[in-house]
Amino acid sequence: MELQMLQILPSPRKIIKTLTALFVGVGFVFIGNSLVLTSAGVMLSDMGVENFYIGIITACFFIGAILSSIFTYKFISTYGYIRSYAIFTALFAISALLHVLGDNVIYWVFLRIMLGFSYYSIVMVAESWINTRSRNEIRSRVLSFYSTIYYMAFGIGVIILSFKLTPVKIFIVSIFFIIVGSIPMNIIKIKEPKLPPKKKLFIPNVFNLVPLALVTSFSAGILINGFFAMSGLFIIASGGSIADASFFLFAAMVGGFLSQIFFGNFSDRFGRKYAIILSSSIALIASILMYIFMGNMLIMKLLAFLLGFGIFCLYALAAARANDVLSEQDSRVEVGASILLSFSIGSILGPISMGLLMQIFGSSGFVFIYFTFTSFLIIFSIFKETVPKKYRTEYLSTGPSEVLD
Template structure:
């Protein structure tokens, strides 16, 4: 594995430095905006602007990357993000911040596209899944470590804005020095949202509802912790704990989803997240006791979306995987953009503890629908069952790695069956499909 990672070390270093800067930025802006007197509704709108930028960037950034090339595009988007972060600290105005958050969302999806398309072309075909897994680990570790930089200084001072910008500028250096050949950004095939719903309604609803909940968490989680009386250092620990727990629990919950009906697994995972939201609401008034709720919430929340992706892939033919995954990413992005606005308005109209209750309701609805569908309709799997792939929100470029890994797994399964000889030729394909469905339905 080391010989494979060494050539792409510059890319992984670049993304680690990038996420140290942007991971700090997301929490810092929530805390600074709250300290400046922005209402919860306004802070929610700012969180929505960031995820709206993700959606806009999905359509805008490929053209810019083709025009400028990968290295210059990475430098361009890093510079735009760094300038945006510094301007947040210099100009305190809600509408100005809204525009900056929109710009940041566009820039970040461009940065993800550059790195992920590069990794996609550099990873050997039989190791794409491993490279993708390492990339996700780098993502989660950098995001968790970024929160701890809140301990350096007060969010009311300019220091943290400068620190975040420094990391964003440093991220340019390893990428600019790389000698790796620059790849080509390809157009992602499209799938209609109606087709997505018809193929896998549980995947559609799961992506939307988990997106609404997690968008609200990223946009307002730190604000809620501050409203509960947490100091800046404790808020950093709170956000880091949710991320770390989510990263650790993705593997066992993912393995579980590979062995039972994936809809039941999603219901369990969403149910855990809902319980975590309730515990945070109940224990929030008891200071650090809310960390118990954070652990439970993080354990399920980060596994929901990758299980949804795997469930969708279960119901797609090989040639549809990339288009379906891209459409699902759009649905999840729409939910992420909607979540902070809804949650912020709810917090403004009621009490801060409405935020974790909002998490509980969204994940509770997700669990209820998935469980209802599992009892109502038999889960018919197309081709071969998918394999769970741990992930956080990415761009469409990384979906190519995930999709090709799923395709390779399916092709390998078919090849293995063919190599077993004539003894298996008398078993009809329908019997194999029934065996798969029965195995996944009964666990």
């Protein structure tokens, strides 16, 4: 009977084939997002904005992400997946386009919130669609394919930045990719899943979440999105060029992609606690070496690979840790929302704290954040229990919005 059931279930390859238009579309959107997200710090610096205020402005992108988590689910429930995707990609392109009309910092704050809201709404539509169409038995493999697209697309975006484009050209190119990303969903016949039921909004009680998962997700928000927002500025302040900043980001993305594969297997075998300790230790060593070799761009790019390898898996490890200790299925939504909330708070505080320390200590302030939070995470994890292997759930290469589904 089980064999017959497995034969009836669609394979990962079939699911991926049916979702080709979605994967192609979001791939182009990811390229556009990498351009507008990672270039902001350098652009604002060229406009004469101080590092602390650069951190505040770039952090507004993640305020938009929080607003998306509040309003987008209801929007999808009302208008459907395809129309929601079309509307949010249009809003994303408009938000990018409006940047070329002014350089007032208050104006940019508003636009970064719009960008964050529209981008995370697109991601929520895509990941909710994937989760709805994928059964539990194959979901991890479909999401792994989706994560591969994300890392490849983001890498393409940061390579484009190495061509030394002007700010106007960067936004034009990003808008091109965003608009192209909206086309496949509108010209290819694709059956969208049933509309998700409307749910009442609730504010999760984050203190009910297991401490290690909560602290890890919060730290991941600071370290990952602080990196995206401020690493380009860090490399420029360290004496590098735009091309150096681009390849620094690319190296980190390659490390992040490989870390999902390594730590997925490692954490399933040895536990999330030891995976968090190991990944944080790698990031700590990389940041110490960055401080020592600051200014040597070749070594910095190699160390970016190690840093990305250490930090980009932290969010997925936090989600896996939380799921490992859940006693009731009904608490998954609240736990997922709590992780998202802590990650989002960290994402807002990361660029701000990096901007403040870079304002005070120069480029070294960027590295000090990694010293502090990786060291704290290692110490905090050591004193937490290990979940026995029989109680561990499957590791998924999850992104921040996937926990909402």
